Amino acid sequence: MIDVKNVFKTFFVPHEVQALHNVSYHVNSGEVVVVIGPSGSGKSTFLRCLNRLERAERGQIMIDGTDVLDPRTDINKVRMEVGMVFQSFNLFPHLTVLENVTVGQTSVRKRGKHESIENAMTLLNKVGIHEKAGNYPSQLSGGQQQRVAIARALAMDPKVMLFDEPTSALDPEMVGEVLEVMKTLAREGMTMVVVTHEMGFAREVADHVVFMDEGKIVEVGPPEHFFTNPTHDRTKLFLSQIL
């Protein structure tokens, strides 16, 4: 489903940073991959390169058979298939919850209004927030907003979902409700790449855990491996800090 080969990404402003250094990875359909690593290790950059929010300067990224970096690729077609959930929700504040979930369907998927609303209500129901459909995002708690953001991404019927620290901006008591929704998705067979520090989530649903440091993938393995016998010293150090 996702195939990343020898990807490099450098930022030049404000100063030169090698955010991704020769990263290769493969995600099969239906897999849940959790990416962990210290701040600045390139986790967000990795995720954002997958749907070309950042353009990798070298290497190859294939999503469901489409070459993301090929200039001839219609990137909007790829993005329709790749849902993204941000740390800071990024809901559209001028639209109601319902409109947040329908706007992509009507304008990008070209669905009818009626069908979009029906679909949106089903998804809002699924994330447990349908009774707030008419509210504006500012009237919702952080956990509720993030669940709407998940519904918004799901409304495009993506094949892959990317999560960039979806619970880091939440008050502790709201983390659970968002993780619950993500677990349901994982159980339903969604292909997911999740950047998170929630090790409980990783242990429960991840097929693989990827540890990144300084723009490189340092260690990959099933979750048990990370909790029982991580091999690299840097992995051990990082895990000892967050566990």
Add this chain to the structure above:
Amino acid sequence: MNDITQTLARVLPSRNTLWMLVFFAGLFALAYGFYVATQQANYIWHWNRIPRYFYYTDTIKVRTEIAGKVASITHKSGDAVVIVEGDGASEFYTVPGANLRVGENETLYMGDVIGTYDKGSLGLMAQGMLITIEISIIAIIFGIVLGLFTGLARISTNPCFKWTAITYIEIIRGSPLLVQILIWYYVIGTLVNNLLVTSGLPQIPEMWFGIASLSIFAGAYVAEIVRAGIQSIHKGQSEAARSLGMTKSMAMRKIILPQAFRRILPPLAGQFISLIKDSSLLGVIAIRELTKATREAVTTSLMPYELYFVCGLMYLVVTFALSMFVQYLEKRSVE
């Protein structure tokens, strides 16, 4: 003792009320001082003559153009229709309001008054104000469109669009509006009209060169307001929109601009209030807007004090109406 302080506290005005009184006293002193000064200068106020500069009625006399007899007078919904016959000719005259000076069978000479009626007309300043409002509205509309596209071009990654926008904005903001108006009228206006005349087309009236100068001037400022408004929207908004698969322009139209609009409104209102006031400069190219009309009224009436005050007040009315309208828009878009 305590009792007295309490009574005093109740009777004496509070600190705030005191300062309000000072404010009104100051205002009154200023007005009175001004009045005394005009008395010293032997200025005689004629406020009663001001209304005629807004609306006046003329008595129109309906005269017969042929000699003859009044053949018939018929009344039709308040008006009178008078038929005059004589020398084989026959004419009919309508007198609104039926205020007649002739009776049936009366003999008339050519030019005799059949009846009179009052006709109301807009005075000089009312006409000027209408022109000011008309010019301002058209220039505001053009200014918005121009400013929106320039603002978008300004943040575009296309160097041609971007540099065109920057050049336009810098040239317009860097030179005085008065000079721009003169260039529009005496340079561009003459050139364009010359070309039109040589190709046998009708000329463009000066009003349109005035509108062009104001729109282009406002457009440059609106562009900067639009740019700032768009850039004030958090980057995460466009990223969220793009990650749904929206194109750049779709994200701009559906997500960024609607949010930017709310932030743009207050500075935009300020810009358009300036535009209304700046339209007073158009008098220099013979457009009879409010200020020019006032100056003409002053030369014929010798009432500069009243007329200039009223002129200023009229601008205040228009700009105030505009800010009320914008506040209404703001309230509506915030809900």
